[in-house]
Amino acid sequence: MALNRKIAYIDLSTGKIEIKPIPLNIRRKFLGGRGLDAYLLYNHTEKGCDPLGPKNTLMVSGGILTATLASATARTHVMAKSPLGGMIGSANMGGFFAPELAWAGFHHLVIKGKADRPVYLWINNGKIEIRDARHLWGKTTTETQWAIREELGDDDIKCMVIGPAGENLVRFANVMTGIKNSGGRTGMGAVMGSKNLKAIAARGTMDIKIAHPKEALEYNKRFIDQITSAKVNQTQGTLGTPFIWGATNSWGGVRCRNFQYNQELYCDEIEPEAIDEVCTETIGPYHMAGCFACQVHCRAKYRIPTGPYAGAYDEGPEYTSQGAFCGEPDCRSMETLLTGNHLVDQWGMDNLETGSLISWAMELYELGILTDKETDGLDLRFGNDEALLEMVRRICFREGWLGDTLAEGGIIASERIGKDSFNYLIQVKGVSNLHSDERATPALALNVATASRGSDHLRSRPAIDLYHLPEEVLRKIYSTPVPYNGPLSSEHTEYIGKPWQVFWQENCYMAVDCLGICKYHTVFLGATLPNFEDWPKVLYYNTGLEFTPREIWDIAERCNMIERLFNLREGLTREDLVRGDMLNHRYFDEPTRRGAPDVVGRVIDREKFRKMIDEFYEYKGLDRNGVPKPETLKRLGLEDEPSHLL
């Protein structure tokens, strides 16, 4: 049964391992996955601890529905204090790791301390072993996985690993599983590296009993039909996320040259159709792959056709790689895109952060804030493909002054570079923004400003706001399971009604992260996809637990609040540019230069933005400073946190 999956506490300093059940009352309060991870983080880390020190705690988990017959329960969640911004660190990845962990008997791992030499964890049917990983240190992400399989003699082992970037404590190193599934954001790979933890290997054959198997099968079938009938998912299943880049670029919603432009004009080579052609040519007509039990299959397979890495197999490239290796640095070649994507996959670093920081450095170089002295002679102008890829290498291996500096992430790098370099750093809470430009879309601007893990689109983005849906449709979606009678606007350039949408999405995304399912299976890119009304049924058929839609909403609200409590404890201040819910001044001061007629010339209005934040705080039950009111904590049952129940 899903509910009898355990939690394991692993102290790498002492080698002590403790395994406990997860009590039902905790499940009913936090479900599992990211929500329960947030509870554990708040309870198991000390205020102000060094994110790369032994006192930081690393959580690894699957959701409450992982490996059951809810569709696409592939997601692994990883959480710790972030070495990038010092706020909450949280990353979520697809693939096959979390289901294997669940079959091996576990839903949650709490990893503390630091091993005295490189180690990896071997988790097999209820048992956990700490094994030597000295021979794995230095290996790439895929080399590590295949080596562990060979060593343990089982091809079905699934691993979550770090690459050289994580070992070198690059502050935005990611954790990876498979070829390209990455828990990319907020430097969770660096946290693993700081603990000398190279990998977690899982393999299990333990039954997960389905509470109502017949009903679960029938409901899953309906669920899949609903999900695959959405046009957006059909497109995802053909072109993958590059289609979003193509669509967003067409109206001027992407970033180019570190936020100087909001549209890439010369990008025929990296349009989604061009990528699809390369994939078809190198792999075949059916070149899409799926994560665990998912029918969207949005992962493209390809081989690099040209260049020094010609013939190398990889998957993607995703929207973020297009932004990181083409849009932002203004490079325009397919080879650069596919090679860059391959390098970050192999070395285990966040493509988004890597591309953003290099593009930031490029602008600083063109402005003369960085010179040949700092770049060790590298011509770091925009559009220099070779310099871009060389910089990726220097960051991963911390080579040269600039490589070592950028590896520290934007905040520390801006302190080292000095002058007014910070003004050009497009970040929130120390985390670089997605390669989309939110100046024409206040709802999306509010989302990146307030996302708990720093600037991010997967924590509260009302992406359907871009579709100009009729108000009745918006009202239907956004007024369940909690009634909402306020204004809503179909216009993406508007400010009214957006705070509620962001608040609703924040709870929606938290709920799926607790359940362990993918955001493509909820109201993220498709308005017709399942949400609060559907989850109680999936939960009941698979686990036997009964919830109302409202109860799931309350759980999501509670989990989001505990993330906020963590951030507040670490110094979150509303308008602080490093530790706040605040945007870079360019959002307010520099109008967009390109795009559709209703997009060009836009900025975010400071006063209206402030009002949006006020309203958003009000929905969340926070005061004007973003601190929860006592009655809010009481309503959510968080007045006694940290409660140390688990």
Add this chain to the structure above:
Amino acid sequence: MEPMGKVLAIDHEKCTGCRLCEIVCSVFHDGVSNAARSRIKIVKWESEGVYIPISCQQCQDAPCKIICPVKAISRDEKLSRVMVDQNRCIGCRACVAVCPFGAMNFNVIDRKVFKCDLCDGDPQCVRFCEVKAVDYVPADRVSSSKKRAAAEKISTAQRQAVALEAESR
């Protein structure tokens, strides 16, 4: 009368490797999610992106049936499938050893062998596979899609040849 019956037709090129078939198989038969209990398995070469679904071929002249020392394995002509009589099975795994596809499995909990039974005529792996990498088709149609694909190539080549000829004139 349906003399030919229906068979599982696997098109491995279409498989996305998601393994939903493994889960629905184990839930349908055993009421649990456990890939180790699935009758169908996706064998993967992840470093090349190759995923191959492997399941029982319901052989006409089944080696498992021939080798079984207690005659626990028989052919069910009605559904064109090979069945294991669990009451007779002694768990010797001789059938596992001779199956050319590795499609005969051994259940470590019950200590008996198990295999695909086509879900009594409504294979769940087929029902849930959206890309139809696994399909359930009348036996005489099993090669028709391949024929069409091959014919398409020939017809394209023919058209190109005609075009070239026209150009050279």
